[in-house]
Structures are given as structure tokens and as C-alpha cells.
Amino acid sequence: MKLVIACAFALVLASAARADAYEEHDYILSCSGCHRMDGAGSNVVPSFEGLRELADRPGAREYWIRVPGAAQAPLSNARLAALMNWLLERFTGKAPAPPYSAEEVSRLRSKPLRDPIAERRRILAPN
Amino acid sequence: MSRLDRWFEGLSRQSARRVSRRNWLSRFGGVLVGGATLPLLPVARAAEKHTVGEDGVKGRQGDPTRCEYWRHCAIDGFLCSCCGGSHTACPPGTEMSPVTWIGTCRNPADGKDYIISYNDCCGKTFCGRCMCNRNEGERPLYHWYRNNDLNWCGGAKTQTYSCSTAIVVKTAKEAQPEK
Numbered sequence: 251m252k253l254v255i256a257c258a259f260a261l262v263l264a265s266a267a268r269a270d271a272y273e274e275h276d277y278i279l280s281c282s283g284c285h286r287m288d289g290a291g292s293n294v295v296p297s298f299e300g301l302r303e304l305a306d307r308p309g310a311r312e313y314w315i316r317v318p319g320a321a322q323a324p325l326s327n328a329r330l331a332a333l334m335n336w337l338l339e340r341f342t343g344k345a346p347a348p349p350y351s352a353e354e355v356s357r358l359r360s361k362p363l364r365d366p367i368a369e370r371r372r373i374l375a376p377n
Numbered sequence: 378m379s380r381l382d383r384w385f386e387g388l389s390r391q392s393a394r395r396v397s398r399r400n401w402l403s404r405f406g407g408v409l410v411g412g413a414t415l416p417l418l419p420v421a422r423a424a425e426k427h428t429v430g431e432d433g434v435k436g437r438q439g440d441p442t443r444c445e446y447w448r449h450c451a452i453d454g455f456l457c458s459c460c461g462g463s464h465t466a467c468p469p470g471t472e473m474s475p476v477t478w479i480g481t482c483r484n485p486a487d488g489k490d491y492i493i494s495y496n497d498c499c500g501k502t503f504c505g506r507c508m509c510n511r512n513e514g515e516r517p518l519y520h521w522y523r524n525n526d527l528n529w530c531g532g533a534k535t536q537t538y539s540c541s542t543a544i545v546v547k548t549a550k551e552a553q554p555e556k
Contacts, residue, residue: 275550278492282546283479283522284532292475292532324523324554 272329273336280323281337289341298341305342309373314338315350315358317366327352330359444509446543448493450482451513453525454541457498459507464543467498471539474499476532478525479546480514481553490549496542499530504540514555523555 278287285291289298304310314320314334323330331350339345363369439446441464442456448464449456461468477496484491516523530536 272550275492278546279479279481279549279553280522283494284476286475294531295476319522324520 271332273333276323276325276329276333277337280325280333281319284319298337301338301341302343304370304373305338305344307373309369311346312358313363313366313369313373315355316361316363316369318362321359321362327356327359331355441543442507444507444511447484447486448482448491448543448545449509450511451480451493451515451525452495452541452543453510453512453515454495454497454508454538455504456507456509457504457540457542460498460504460540462498462540462542467542468501468504468540471498471500472533472535473497473542474530474533477529478522478527480523481549481551481556482513482543483552490552492546492549494542494544494546495525495529496544497529497533498539498542499533499537500535501537501539503538514553516555523553 284295285298286295291297291299301314304313315330320330320334323333325333331352331354334355335345335349441448441458444452444456446464456464457466457468458464462471467473474497477494479492479494481490482493483489512525514523515525518524518526521527528536528538530538
């Protein structure tokens with residue numbers, strides 16, 4: 251009986267935690283219009299599949315927050331950090347380690363990229 | 378088992394003795410026609426208002442061909458429901474643009490906010506019927522992901538704008554920040 255009560259309590263806690271999660275809502279409202287629900291993009295917007303080739307490269311972590319779509323999104327630093335942790339895990343298969351914090355996001359988005367395409371090329375260039 | 382057989386046999390013999398074939402036919406016909414006309418009564422139509430709509434949203438559906446319809450809260454364009462399509466489907470001969478702008482609208486029937494995707498239909502010349510320009514929560518061009526003056530047909534094969542849809546994506550956790 252005690253176990254059942256403990257399980258029920260854990261379930262209630264887990265559902266309460268999910269109720270505070272805005273990642274999917276923020277993705278739909280602030281990303282999916284252009285990048286599409288499945289992240290495939292279109293002939294005018296890059297696909298999130300392209301995130302994979304940047305993963306693990308030096309500079310990618312900073313670049314992902316400084317790109318216009320992320321830096322200018324109408325989201326608080328904490329919500330943008332949570333969204334990017336969720337989004338990167340979804341599209342690269344690996345959550346950023348350590349996860350983005352609100353402070354890190356605040357610092358990075360205050361320095362938006364003047365030329366995101368050039369920065370992406372620089373990150374991908376062989377050393 | 379045989380008891381059930383006997384009971385049914387008795388029942389059918391009894392009804393065969395009592396009820397004429399024409400009587401049965403007229404009763405059966407009455408049930409068929411009556412059943413089909415029941416939803417035409419005003420009572421039945423009033424009850425329908427609280428059923429689930431075509432895309433699963435509960436509550437009063439309203440008239441999607443009117444600008445005042447709740448899902449059109451930030452639309453700017455011709456309503457596809459007046460142009461041979463519907464508020465969720467493009468008219469024949471047009472293609473739905475894959476990129477779109479997204480906002481939230483409040484459904485007055487349940488007081489909840491819903492995420493609405495205003496996908497444009499592209500490929501035929503502009504429809505010209507049911508122009509609707511409400512722009513609630515819309516922002517200027519420099520805030521492009523909440524702007525509807527852009528030609529969102531940019532992502533489609535042809536860039537000719539025809540009309541706009543208003544598709545419910547899902548329930549919103551809160552209204553969009555611009556409201």
C-alpha cells in the first residue's frame with residue numbers, strides 16, 4: 251500500500267513538473283512557423299538537420315544562442331535556455347552539457363551575430 | 378439454448394398473428410424517415426453547438442467565412458473559406474505554403490488560448506473575396522516572425538498569394554507575449 255501511495259505521489263509530482271514546461275509551446279510559437287514542426291525548414295529557411303554537423307565543434311555552443319532566430323526570440327533568458335536545451339537534444343540527439351543557464355543565454359544573446367552565415371562557415375572550416 | 382429458441386419462436390408467431398405486414402412496413406418506414414429528419418429540428422441544431430469541431434476543438438464553432446470568427450484574430454488576407462477552400466484547407470489548384478506565421482487566439486466558447494497557424498495558399502491569383510484584416514498581436518516588419526505583411530508564399534513553389542487559412546495547432550499554455 252505504501253508503495254502505491256509513493257508511486258501516486260511521484261506521478262503527481264512528475265505531472266506538475268511537466269505542467270511548467272514551456273519548451274514545446276515555445277517551439278511551436280517561436281520556431282515552427284519558419285523551421286516547421288519537424289524542423290525540416292524550406293527553400294527559404296535552414297533545416298534543423300544542419301545542427302548535427304555543428305555539434306561538438308568549438309564555437310557552436312555560442313553560435314546557437316547568437317543566431318538571429320534565437321537571440322531575438324520574444325522569450326525570457328530562462329525560457330530561451332530551456333527551449334534550446336530541449337531543441338538541441340531533439341535535433342542532435344544529445345543535450346548540451348552542461349545545459350544552458352539563463353545567465354549564459356543572457357550573456358550570449360547580448361552579442362548578436364552580424365553575419366551568421368560567415369560565422370557558421372568559420373566554425374565548420376577545417377583547422 | 379432451446380429455451381431461447383422457443384421464446385423467439387413464440388414471439389415471432391405472436392407478432393405474425395397480431396401485426397399485419399403493411400402495418401409493420403409503415404411503422405418501419407416512419408422510424409427510418411423520422412430518424413433522418415430529427416437532426417433538422419432546431420433543438421438538435423442547438424445541441425450541436427457544443428460538440429467537437431472538425432479539428433478537435435470543443436465549443437461553438439461560429440462561421441469560418443466571417444472575419445469575426447475567433448480564429449481570425451490576427452489574420453490579414455482573403456479567407457480561404459470564401460475562396461473554394463476552408464479555414465483549414467487550400468482551394469483546389471493552390472498549394473499551402475510550408476512556412477507561416479503563428480500566433481494565439483482566444484476561443485470565446487471555452488476561454489482558452491489556442492495556437493493558430495496562418496498558412497497562406499499560393500499558386501493562383503489573389504482570391505479577392507472576404508478580405509479580413511484584424512492584426513491582433515501582429516508586429517511590424519522588423520519583428521518578422523509575428524508579421525503578416527510578408528508574403529509567406531516565399532516557402533512555396535510559386536509566390537503568388539491566393540488566400541489565408543487559420544489552423545489550430547494545439548492549446549496554448551499562455552497567450553503570445555505581444556497580447
